[in-house]
Amino acid sequence: MGWRSPHLPLLLFPLLTLLVRGVMNSGFRICAYNVQKFNMDKASNHRVLHTLTRVVARCDITLLQEVIDSDGKVINTLLTLLNRGAERYEDYSYQSVSSKALGNSPSDMQQYVFIFRTETANVTDQHQYERKQSFVREPFAIHVQSEKTEIKTFVLVALHTEPSQAVQEIDRLYDVFEEVSNKWNNSNVMFLGDFHASCAYVTRVDKKNIRLFTDSRFSWLIGDKVDTTVSDQTTCAYDRIVVYGQPFLKAIRPFSAKVFNIRREFKLSKSKVLELSDHLPVEVKLKGSAHLLQATPLPVLLSACAMVQSFLSTL
Numbered sequence: 001m002g003w004r005s006p007h008l009p010l011l012l013f014p015l016l017t018l019l020v021r022g023v024m025n026s027g028f029r030i031c032a033y034n035v036q037k038f039n040m041d042k043a044s045n046h047r048v049l050h051t052l053t054r055v056v057a058r059c060d061i062t063l064l065q066e067v068i069d070s071d072g073k074v075i076n077t078l079l080t081l082l083n084r085g086a087e088r089y090e091d092y093s094y095q096s097v098s099s100k101a102l103g104n105s106p107s108d109m110q111q112y113v114f115i116f117r118t119e120t121a122n123v124t125d126q127h128q129y130e131r132k133q134s135f136v137r138e139p140f141a142i143h144v145q146s147e148k149t150e151i152k153t154f155v156l157v158a159l160h161t162e163p164s165q166a167v168q169e170i171d172r173l174y175d176v177f178e179e180v181s182n183k184w185n186n187s188n189v190m191f192l193g194d195f196h197a198s199c200a201y202v203t204r205v206d207k208k209n210i211r212l213f214t215d216s217r218f219s220w221l222i223g224d225k226v227d228t229t230v231s232d233q234t235t236c237a238y239d240r241i242v243v244y245g246q247p248f249l250k251a252i253r254p255f256s257a258k259v260f261n262i263r264r265e266f267k268l269s270k271s272k273v274l275e276l277s278d279h280l281p282v283e284v285k286l287k288g289s290a291h292l293l294q295a296t297p298l299p300v301l302l303s304a305c306a307m308v309q310s311f312l313s314t315l
């Protein structure tokens with residue numbers, strides 16, 4: 001007579017849960033967020049800082065723009081909260097890499113800051129583009145290595161364009177691509193940030209003069225019709241993510257590039273979101289290195305668990 005443990009479903013459930021969770025959570029998330037004058041005043045606002053912490057804690061790497069932090073206290077405040085050991089963030093520790101202060105006006109000097117999980121990413125080098133005549137806030141690049149991603153090494157390039165010069169600055173990212181890909185002998189390059197690449201700043205006609213649009217090797221992952229703004233009065237794809245080449249494109253989770261709507265996901269009022277920024281974060285996922293879970297569809301995993309249960313029930 002067959003023997004079946006009354007505890008078998010309870011024994012199988014954790015296994016099923018782990019398999020499903022592995023499929024759902026596999027991937028490496030890269031995010032970009034224009035925090036709009038993120039200075040000590042904002043960092044001292046508990047509600048604002050808490051919301052920003054929740055945004056950053058979702059991502060393996062986050063690019064923050066418009067950071068005003070001459071003495072490092074602003075980002076240290078954010079890192080302290082991320083690394084405090086609270087239950088929500090205890091699985092990861094975070095570090096940052098910052099550009100120098102950039103801009104044409106002493107009253108508006110901004111930094112690019114990459115915040116990353118040390119358990120999933122390693123920033124092996126950084127590079128500040130220095131052809132100042134080409135940009136108001138010159139792009140800042142990091143070289144990243146990760147055993148958690150299928151592609152292993154890649155380059156992230158940050159840019160926050162000057163709105164009135166958006167067309168020229170986006171086009172000059174082609175020159176930045178050549179510089180950083182040669183520097184690190186790595187053409188797996190991703191550009192991300194607030195490009196102002198929409199509405200009145202970059203029109204359909206303007207795209208003919210932008211090499212990142214005319215060269216088919218560059219893929220724009222955030223589409224022209226996406227709204228990256230908080231205001232109900234605008235529908236503009238200002239914030240973008242662009243990758244070079246088929247190898248990098250194939251290493252990206254299909255349809256993972258999107259806007260993270262803080263207002264909806266965190267159930268916040270528009271006024272509270274605007275305390276942080278008038279932009280929304282954008283994100284994309286790279287394929288994870290766990291090939292078995294990555295490649296195995298959920299129905300197959302469910303069938304496997306059912307087969308295991310059926311087999312054990314005959315013992």
